[in-house]
Amino acid sequence: MASTAIPAGTKWWSGGKSPFNASYGKIMMWYFLMSDAFTFGAFLISYGTIRFSVNHWPDPNYVFNAFPFAGHANLPLAFVSLMTFILIFSSVTMVLAVHEGHKMNRKGVEKYMILTILGGLAFLGCQAWEWTHLITGDHAVLVNGQIEKWGTTVTRNPFGPEVLHNGQMVSTPGPIAFGGYFFGITGFHGFHVFSGVVINIIMYIKTRLGHFDQRGHYEMIEKAGLYWHFVDLVWVFVFLCFYLI
Amino acid sequence: MSNVLSSQETAVHGVHDAHHEHHHHETFLTKYIFSQDHKMIAKQFLITGIIWAIIGGLFSVIFRFQLGYPDASFPWMEDLLGKWAPGGKLSPEFYYALVTMHGTVLVFFVLTAGLSGTFANFLIPLQIGARDMASPLLNMLSYWFFFLASVIMVASLFVQTGPASGGWTVYPPLSAIGDASIGSKIGMDLWLVSMAMFIVSSLLGGLNYITTILNMRTKGMSMTRMPLTIWALFFTAVLGVLSFPVLLSGAILLLFDRNLGTSFFLSDLIVAGKVLPNEGGSAILFQHLFWFLGHPEVYIILLPAMGMASEILSVNSRKPIFGYMAMVASLFAICILAFLVWAHHMFVTGLNPFLGSVFVLLTLLIAVPSAIKVFNWLTTLWRGNIRFTPGMLFAIGFVSLFISGGLTGIFLGNSALDIHLHDTYFVIAHFHIVMGVASFFGMYAGVYHWYPKMFGRYLNNTLAYIHFWVTLVGAYLIFWPMHYQGLAGVPRRYYDFSNWESFKQFNGLNEFISVVALVVFAVQLLFVFNFFYSIWKGRKVTDPNPWKSNTLEWTTPIRPGHGNWEGEIPEVHRWAYDYSKDGKDFIPQTEPVGADESKH
Numbered sequence: 140m141a142s143t144a145i146p147a148g149t150k151w152w153s154g155g156k157s158p159f160n161a162s163y164g165k166i167m168m169w170y171f172l173m174s175d176a177f178t179f180g181a182f183l184i185s186y187g188t189i190r191f192s193v194n195h196w197p198d199p200n201y202v203f204n205a206f207p208f209a210g211h212a213n214l215p216l217a218f219v220s221l222m223t224f225i226l227i228f229s230s231v232t233m234v235l236a237v238h239e240g241h242k243m244n245r246k247g248v249e250k251y252m253i254l255t256i257l258g259g260l261a262f263l264g265c266q267a268w269e270w271t272h273l274i275t276g277d278h279a280v281l282v283n284g285q286i287e288k289w290g291t292t293v294t295r296n297p298f299g300p301e302v303l304h305n306g307q308m309v310s311t312p313g314p315i316a317f318g319g320y321f322f323g324i325t326g327f328h329g330f331h332v333f334s335g336v337v338i339n340i341i342m343y344i345k346t347r348l349g350h351f352d353q354r355g356h357y358e359m360i361e362k363a364g365l366y367w368h369f370v371d372l373v374w375v376f377v378f379l380c381f382y383l384i
Numbered sequence: 385m386s387n388v389l390s391s392q393e394t395a396v397h398g399v400h401d402a403h404h405e406h407h408h409h410e411t412f413l414t415k416y417i418f419s420q421d422h423k424m425i426a427k428q429f430l431i432t433g434i435i436w437a438i439i440g441g442l443f444s445v446i447f448r449f450q451l452g453y454p455d456a457s458f459p460w461m462e463d464l465l466g467k468w469a470p471g472g473k474l475s476p477e478f479y480y481a482l483v484t485m486h487g488t489v490l491v492f493f494v495l496t497a498g499l500s501g502t503f504a505n506f507l508i509p510l511q512i513g514a515r516d517m518a519s520p521l522l523n524m525l526s527y528w529f530f531f532l533a534s535v536i537m538v539a540s541l542f543v544q545t546g547p548a549s550g551g552w553t554v555y556p557p558l559s560a561i562g563d564a565s566i567g568s569k570i571g572m573d574l575w576l577v578s579m580a581m582f583i584v585s586s587l588l589g590g591l592n593y594i595t596t597i598l599n600m601r602t603k604g605m606s607m608t609r610m611p612l613t614i615w616a617l618f619f620t621a622v623l624g625v626l627s628f629p630v631l632l633s634g635a636i637l638l639l640f641d642r643n644l645g646t647s648f649f650l651s652d653l654i655v656a657g658k659v660l661p662n663e664g665g666s667a668i669l670f671q672h673l674f675w676f677l678g679h680p681e682v683y684i685i686l687l688p689a690m691g692m693a694s695e696i697l698s699v700n701s702r703k704p705i706f707g708y709m710a711m712v713a714s715l716f717a718i719c720i721l722a723f724l725v726w727a728h729h730m731f732v733t734g735l736n737p738f739l740g741s742v743f744v745l746l747t748l749l750i751a752v753p754s755a756i757k758v759f760n761w762l763t764t765l766w767r768g769n770i771r772f773t774p775g776m777l778f779a780i781g782f783v784s785l786f787i788s789g790g791l792t793g794i795f796l797g798n799s800a801l802d803i804h805l806h807d808t809y810f811v812i813a814h815f816h817i818v819m820g821v822a823s824f825f826g827m828y829a830g831v832y833h834w835y836p837k838m839f840g841r842y843l844n845n846t847l848a849y850i851h852f853w854v855t856l857v858g859a860y861l862i863f864w865p866m867h868y869q870g871l872a873g874v875p876r877r878y879y880d881f882s883n884w885e886s887f888k889q890f891n892g893l894n895e896f897i898s899v900v901a902l903v904v905f906a907v908q909l910l911f912v913f914n915f916f917y918s919i920w921k922g923r924k925v926t927d928p929n930p931w932k933s934n935t936l937e938w939t940t941p942i943r944p945g946h947g948n949w950e951g952e953i954p955e956v957h958r959w960a961y962d963y964s965k966d967g968k969d970f971i972p973q974t975e976p977v978g979a980d981e982s983k984h
């Protein structure tokens with residue numbers, strides 16, 4: 140494809156060929172990603188309207204300060220930075236896989252697909268840990284004059300405004316929208332990562348079986364790559380909205 | 385039936401999987417059920433749509449009985465509906481279920497899937513000169529997701545607590561709290577799941593329509609030579625692909641609120657004396673999400689009808705469409721504006737008045753492209769050599785209805801007037817005329833016009849004329865008076881008006897409307913009869929181009945097989961509207977431009 144010489148003065152839009160010089164599958168993928176971007180957009184904008192209409196919102200530096208095997212290590216955002224790094228790194232390996240595909244180098248594609256899949260799985264593992272930590276954590280919350288121990292779920296949020304109780308500052312229940320949006324949106328993103336991993340595994344198997352060599356091109360890897368980069372890009376927005384502001 | 389693939393198709397179709405093998409033996413299952421032929425999938429959508437239309441229409445007939453005869457009871461109703469009509473009188477709960485399902489079924493299942501699914505599938509490959517859709521497999525899946533959505537929606541009719549009953553717009557809290565009403569229980573969950581399947585179906589369909597139009601046009605079919613049907617279907621698909629996902633988000637959040645105890649749309653509620661734990665959510669947020677789809681949705685329903693009407697008006701006036709580029713540009717303008725006006729459905733939700741005025745402006749701007757289209761249709765008809773085929777009559781009826789209903793939109797689009805008119809029968813009248821009936825007319829126009837291509841036979845003309853006149857007159861008789869009711873303040877979605885002294889004056893009118901509705905429904909059944917009867921018994925088509933039309937679908941065999949053209953795909957040399965040109969009645973798109981030909 141890339142090697143086909145394009146004669147000067149080609150009329151791209153006059154029919155009989157693809158105006159973007161791209162196969163239908165790639166164009167479909169692009170439109171699908173646009174559509175999916177609207178789904179995420181709707182979620183994130185909803186989150187934004189609610190978040191900025193309530194008076195108190197948990198401080199991400201406090202909520203996300205734990206690290207595996209270190210407990211509440213007070214390492215604000217360290218773990219999520221690691222997650223982000225892993226995901227971005229898997230995008231890099233994906234680029235390399237596509238590149239190897241252009242060179243028709245099956246071994247290379249296989250190697251980088253494996254790395255991409257591992258990156259995806261590592262990200263999902265991190266997310267699982269983070270969720271578990273949030274849900275099972277216990278934070279002192281003042282409810283009806285009593286101290287209770289709470290984790291963060293879709294129906295409760297232990298990170299509300301602090302009040303003085305028996306000479307000590309304790310937090311009260313915070314807006315429950317926090318858990319709902321956090322788990323809802325990161326969950327929806329995680330679901331996308333999961334689907335991406337499944338797709339990548341299928342692509343890996345097809346590469347192993349030599350399907351793409353038989354076809355003479357590795358375009359499927361490119362399409363999977365588009366999806367994977369998109370999922371990565373969405374994460375950047377999720378990261379921004381939940382962890383940074 | 386095996387077709388030779390042209391090398392050209394291979395080029396646009398991606399280097400790989402270029403061949404959907406046509407050589408294999410087709411069984412009943414692969415030909416009629418799991419077909420990947422766009423023409424068969426179109427018929428599947430059409431017939432499923434017809435079944436849904438009968439069901440949805442029947443719902444409205446039943447609730448019109450209640451509105452027309454609030455004091456009477458009908459034993460047959462109890463036989464039909466059992467516990468939902470005790471003593472032959474429709475229960476209030478089921479009244480709401482019926483209104484909700486009527487709206488849902490007709491808006492989504494008939495006028496979205498039934499209309500786009502049928503005509504985008506049928507016409508796109510045929511009119512742009514392609515052997516099939518870009519991805520026949522996804523196309524088939526699109527139908528089957530629609531089928532799955534249909535099955536779930538039908539199932540919801542039979543659950544013990546009845547189907548969803550919070551209106552087709554499913555506003556929370558009614559839709560978000562299971563205990564809010566009887567129709568808020570499992571029926572509502574099924575509604576949401578069904579819609580999620582529906583959205584997948586429309587996404588798969590839409591992606592296919594867009595890529596097919598972009599990538600698979602035959603040689604010479606530049607974008608500006610495409611028939612207006614294709615342009616309209618293209619914009620419809622873009623609208624769908626970009627607006628349905630937002631409803632999907634809303635539906636997912638709503639499912640969470642219902643089943644996981646989240647509070648996306650709920651806050652500070654007391655139901656049956658019990659304070660709910662939900663806080664911090666916003667019911668208005670759901671309305672934003674809903675109408676961000678909801679308004680584009682009305683154009684998803686309307687644009688295909690506009691496209692088909694443009695084509696049919698031109699063919700049967702024997703005149704080029706007036707202002708082709710203006711028609712394309714106004715479709716484009718409508719497509720953009722459709723995304724920017726949704727809050728006109730929310731003027732009375734406490735929207736910031738300044739924001740409201742912005743939406744008033746944007747809303748009223750839609751009148752400009754709409755008017756351009758109307759004037760172009762009228763000028764196309766002007767001094768035309770008009771043939772009043774049934775398709776043509778329905779296309780003209782479409783223009784009439786679009787004008788009548790569009791004008792009332794201008795009233796509603798004014799936020800000050802809308803305070804009075806919102807949630808009254810005026811709105812019902814507005815959108816039934818401009819969207820409901822008008823799109824139905826576009827769909828009928830399309831069915832009458834392309835039936836010979838679909839089935840190789842004609843529909844019966846006498847029945848068609850009866851169908852047209854009764855439906856046109858009947859639709860106006862039903863919906864025109866509703867404007868007066870609305871102006872007088874009669875609210876929509878009420879089960880019974882007999883307690884209001886001031887609405888007593890409309891008792892007779894309500895009865896009249898109900899009777900006409902029954903008649904109009906009966907005439908639709910006549911159409912259904914005509915449709916199925918003619919598939920087997922209709923007059924056979926002998927002329928491959930019965931309407932003397934320029935577009936490519938009439939260059940295929942009378943009954944095209946999978947692959948559409950027997951030899952090479954024809955090349956295109958001109959636009960689709962060379963009618964009555966240089967002394968010729970029509971010049972097909974495949975005809976090369978002559979040396980001394982005048983410009984159009």
Ligand code: HEM
Nearest residue numbers: 682686728729747751793794796797806807811815818819
């Ligand atoms: C100049 C053009 C139009 C304007 C200014 C306009 C304006 C409006 C406004 C302001 C409303 C909200 C009324 C209310 O609820 O108080 C409305 C309702 C509606 N309009 Fe239009 N409209 C126009 C054309 C159309 C067209 C072309 C369609 C469909 C093809 C359409 C379909 C609907 C529907 C379905 C509703 C009601 C939905 C519901 O509440 O159940 N309108 N229109």
Ligand SMILES: [Cu+2]
Nearest residue numbers: 679726728729
């Ligand atoms: Cu609207």
